[in-house]
Amino acid sequence: MMEKAALAEKEVQSNSRISGAEMLINALKRQEVEVLFGYPGGAVLPIYDSLYHAGMKHVLSRHEQGAIHAAEGYARISGKPGVVIATSGPGATNLVTGITDAMMDSLPLVIFTGQVGTGVIGTDAFQEADIVGITTPVTKHNYQIRDTKDIPRIVKEAFYIASTGRPGPVLIDIPKDIAALGDVEVEPESISLPGYQPTTEPNYLQIRRLVEAVSSSKKPLILAGAGVLHAKASKQLLEFAEQQQIPVVNTLLGLGTFPPDHPLYIGMGGMHGIYAANMAMYECDLLINIGARFDDRLTGNLSRFAPYATVAHIDIDPAEIGKNVPTAIPVVGDAKQALLQLVKQNGKRSDSEPWRKQIHAWLEESPYHYEKEESKALKPQRVMELIYELSKGDAIVTTDVGQHQMWAAQYYPFKRPNAWVTSGGLGTMGFGLPAAIGAQMAEPDDLVISINGDGGVQMSIQELGVIAEHNLPIKIIILNNGSLGMVRQWQEIFYDSRYSQSVFASQPSFSKLAEAYGIKGIDARTEEEVKQAFTEEFPEHKPVLINVFVEPEENVYPMIAPGKGINEMVGVKKR
Amino acid sequence: MRRIITLTVMNRPGVLNRITNLFSKRNYNIESITVGHSEIEDRSRITCIVNVESVQIAEQITKQLNKQIDVIKVQDITDQSVVARELALVKVAVLPATRSEIYSLIEPFRASIIDIGKDSLVIQLTGETNKIEAFLELIKPYGIKEIARTGTTAFARGTQPADQGNRNYSIV
Ligand SMILES: Cc1ncc(C[n+]2csc(CCOP(=O)(O)OP(=O)(O)O)c2C)c(N)n1
Numbered sequence: 209m210m211e212k213a214a215l216a217e218k219e220v221q222s223n224s225r226i227s228g229a230e231m232l233i234n235a236l237k238r239q240e241v242e243v244l245f246g247y248p249g250g251a252v253l254p255i256y257d258s259l260y261h262a263g264m265k266h267v268l269s270r271h272e273q274g275a276i277h278a279a280e281g282y283a284r285i286s287g288k289p290g291v292v293i294a295t296s297g298p299g300a301t302n303l304v305t306g307i308t309d310a311m312m313d314s315l316p317l318v319i320f321t322g323q324v325g326t327g328v329i330g331t332d333a334f335q336e337a338d339i340v341g342i343t344t345p346v347t348k349h350n351y352q353i354r355d356t357k358d359i360p361r362i363v364k365e366a367f368y369i370a371s372t373g374r375p376g377p378v379l380i381d382i383p384k385d386i387a388a389l390g391d392v393e394v395e396p397e398s399i400s401l402p403g404y405q406p407t408t409e410p411n412y413l414q415i416r417r418l419v420e421a422v423s424s425s426k427k428p429l430i431l432a433g434a435g436v437l438h439a440k441a442s443k444q445l446l447e448f449a450e451q452q453q454i455p456v457v458n459t460l461l462g463l464g465t466f467p468p469d470h471p472l473y474i475g476m477g478g479m480h481g482i483y484a485a486n487m488a489m490y491e492c493d494l495l496i497n498i499g500a501r502f503d504d505r506l507t508g509n510l511s512r513f514a515p516y517a518t519v520a521h522i523d524i525d526p527a528e529i530g531k532n533v534p535t536a537i538p539v540v541g542d543a544k545q546a547l548l549q550l551v552k553q554n555g556k557r558s559d560s561e562p563w564r565k566q567i568h569a570w571l572e573e574s575p576y577h578y579e580k581e582e583s584k585a586l587k588p589q590r591v592m593e594l595i596y597e598l599s600k601g602d603a604i605v606t607t608d609v610g611q612h613q614m615w616a617a618q619y620y621p622f623k624r625p626n627a628w629v630t631s632g633g634l635g636t637m638g639f640g641l642p643a644a645i646g647a648q649m650a651e652p653d654d655l656v657i658s659i660n661g662d663g664g665v666q667m668s669i670q671e672l673g674v675i676a677e678h679n680l681p682i683k684i685i686i687l688n689n690g691s692l693g694m695v696r697q698w699q700e701i702f703y704d705s706r707y708s709q710s711v712f713a714s715q716p717s718f719s720k721l722a723e724a725y726g727i728k729g730i731d732a733r734t735e736e737e738v739k740q741a742f743t744e745e746f747p748e749h750k751p752v753l754i755n756v757f758v759e760p761e762e763n764v765y766p767m768i769a770p771g772k773g774i775n776e777m778v779g780v781k782k783r
Numbered sequence: 784m785r786r787i788i789t790l791t792v793m794n795r796p797g798v799l800n801r802i803t804n805l806f807s808k809r810n811y812n813i814e815s816i817t818v819g820h821s822e823i824e825d826r827s828r829i830t831c832i833v834n835v836e837s838v839q840i841a842e843q844i845t846k847q848l849n850k851q852i853d854v855i856k857v858q859d860i861t862d863q864s865v866v867a868r869e870l871a872l873v874k875v876a877v878l879p880a881t882r883s884e885i886y887s888l889i890e891p892f893r894a895s896i897i898d899i900g901k902d903s904l905v906i907q908l909t910g911e912t913n914k915i916e917a918f919l920e921l922i923k924p925y926g927i928k929e930i931a932r933t934g935t936t937a938f939a940r941g942t943q944p945a946d947q948g949n950r951n952y953s954i955v
Contacts, residue, residue: 352796527846
């Protein structure tokens with residue numbers, strides 16, 4: 209009798225005691241995680257062992273940086289947190305660039321790093337790195353788990369923190385023994401974070417002040433940033449702009465928040481923005497910033513930014529308001545809630561007709577423009593136009609960083625909110641290709657086009673392996689100018705054409721490289737070849753790499769030189 | 784301008800690191816920082832003294848601190864009536880001839896002698912920063928061997944006077 213009871217007791221115990229790694233998998237399932245991006249190693253072996261039978265989709269990147277950029281692309285397109293696993297030490301430190309990138313562009317990520325066992329933490333043990341210390345300045349929050357039974361609660365907190373308020377990366381460091389140890393799993397019901405209470409409902413009085421400012425302004429302008437995307441507020445933005453007849457400028461990351469063919473749309477502002485957008489920011493008397501952070505690439509010299517304007521700023525992150533630009537009307541809250549209230553208030557409309565006429569005159573006078581010389585090689589801008597035409601403007605576009613990124617922003621008008629994936633704040637080369645992987649994972653049926661430079665693509669080219677393995681139908685386009693184009697451009701303009709280390713002496717055959725990975729590779733040199741490749745390959749549900757040789761000396765214009773004001777663009781061609 | 788910022792934070796590993804990290808990341812200069820337990824279990828209290836160019840920067844600092852998940856409350860109490868104290872330990876050289884002079888300085892500052900050596904004394908002093916500065920100034924000619932200061936810890940007084948004009952009383 210006794211023996212039987214003891215046995216039963218033991219069974220109950222072993223049923224309720226599970227390993228830390230299993231708790232982690234259960235916690236991920238409770239968060240309805242669809243896909244993990246990661247790379248195994250010693251410290252995360254318990255976790256990978258639990259994944260073996262977990263039935264969760266895991267994408268094995270070829271470099272941890274690939275995993276985290278893929279998770280960013282996934283987060284950007286799906287709106288859900290991207291989940292990453294890496295081992296301790298070198299695995300963890302390989303994530304730092306991507307974590308910083310996600311922090312700068314407010315992308316929700318939950319990152320799990322392995323750590324050496326608790327007994328040896330702090331002894332410079334094999335593959336030990338203080339990843340919590342390293343990532344403190346570049347995460348929204350981070351944790352190191354010291355007790356197995358905290359796993360469910362901390363995972364729940366992490367997902368909540370990553371995806372609410374201003375989204376951002378949250379890192380959880382898990383010592384190997386904590387992942388291996390068994391404990392009784394206690395599912396967290398509610399979480400208590402007394403220090404974290406994002407304000408989503410904007411203050412009524414501030415909204416009233418903004419409504420009054422609109423009705424008394426003559427030259428109102430909306431600056432729409434990525435905050436509009438995070439709040440899923442494009443529809444409300446359109447309603448508000450139309451109701452009050454306020455023209456709209458986008459930031460680089462805000463592209464897609466407003467219909468590009470709308471009469472109130474001006475275009476992208478900033479360093480390589482359209483002349484009319486920058487002039488409008490310079491001359492407006494009321495600037496309503498919705499979810500943008502007044503990055504210096506947008507504002508140019510701050511002393512010449514919106515010098516005549518009353519600035520209103522709607523942002524979920526109060527610390528962004530007044531950080532760079534003095535703000536008369538601060539509105540802390542979710543962009544959608546704020547816009548809903550603004551529309552509901554239905555304030556008296558300003559008399560902005562002459563202002564809108566002026567903006568149209570600027571738009572007419574200086575649209576984006578490039579020289580179409582017959583004799584020269586294919587123009588990269590023309591390739592962008594072809595990508596737009598032949599994808600019918602419906603694609604999800606990811607870019608790397610450099611000239612091609614700016615041309616994509618200029619020549620690919622985004623018709624929908626979730627179609628543009630680029631590294632704005634950190635400007636991370638190597639981002640584009642893996643980000644396309646994540647984007648395609650989020651939207652398996654959409655056409656995903658990854659536009660890259662010949663420089664940046666080599667920073668994560670190994671991820672072609674992932675594309676091949678999962679047969680992701682990504683259209684990889686390389687704008688091959690044989691150089692680090694953007695660097696070359698700056699050296700031409702600001703360093704007297706001394707091209708120090710920006711022109712490649714040798715390049716691989718990218719098309720053959722693709723073939724080596726089992727992906728179709730095409731070289732294209734003329735408009736005809738490009739058209740043919742695009743028309744044939746875009747409809748195919750298969751990956752392809754199209755290496756397009758373009759005019760190597762082409763520069764991105766117009767441009768605000770460093771230190772100059774938004775009203776001092778160069779390379780503006782007047783009609 | 785000198786600002787006094789106080790924080791209530793969750794008593795979690797790495798909290799102080801997060802705070803100091805934020806200051807260095809944002810290029811703000813901390814003059815002093817003190818930490819200790821608060822009246823609530825699990826929560827600590829931090830007092831930061833910062834020197835900034837403008838009220839805007841002070842405001843930005845409080846906003847950035849507030850963003851930290853483990854930070855529960857941030858207050859810039861500079862413009863309030865505050866109780867602020869710092870502790871200083873000073874080792875001063877003494878000669879038979881100067882001993883009584885030094886003793887006579889200690890009295891009015893309500894300082895105390897906490898260690899006596901052959902040729903030195905250790906003096907303990909608490910008070911606002913300027914009181915400590917004033918004392919150090921006075922004691923300097925005798926030969927200061929060592930100083931250890933804690934930095935300021937502070938909070939707002941229970942009752943705030945209606946008039947917070949210039950203070951016109953002794954710092955001692
Ligand atoms: C990781 C990283 N290193 C360096 C840079 C600096 N940088 C910005 S643009 C650029 C050149 C990019 O060249 P390429 O990828 O060929 O694109 P292109 O400008 O030619 O379109 C460089 C080196 C960066 N943004 N990121």
